[in-house]
Amino acid sequence: MITKEFGQRIKILRNGLGISQEKFALSIDMDRTYYASVESGKRNISIKNIEKIANGLGITLEELFKGL
């Protein structure tokens, strides 16, 4: 399921930056429980929030969706 794959992808990328879920969510001005549920694949996240995450990770949307 795409929501699961996306959650796994952003978790790997965030861990690669060595930042906690809480710090990352804070840095992109996103509720931390909402962000955690996105990583868990439980949210049908919107394109605006996907963009927010890409910006927080410092990558393009193309890079974010690499392999997906």
Place this chain on the structure above:
Amino acid sequence: MITKEFGQRIKILRNGLGISQEKFALSIDMDRTYYASVESGKRNISIKNIEKIANGLGITLEELFKGL
């Protein structure tokens, strides 16, 4: 704005296939007025619907977001 950029992107790709909005929306089981508003950049589309569109275009999400 990402919704505008995404709309322009899918419009170009759909036109490349030579299919009308109506036919394309029908092929992916999406309401045609909803699909038209996505192409116009008026919708904060969700990842599940983004995936539906990628599948309809016959490309990966990575390809769909190329350059975005």
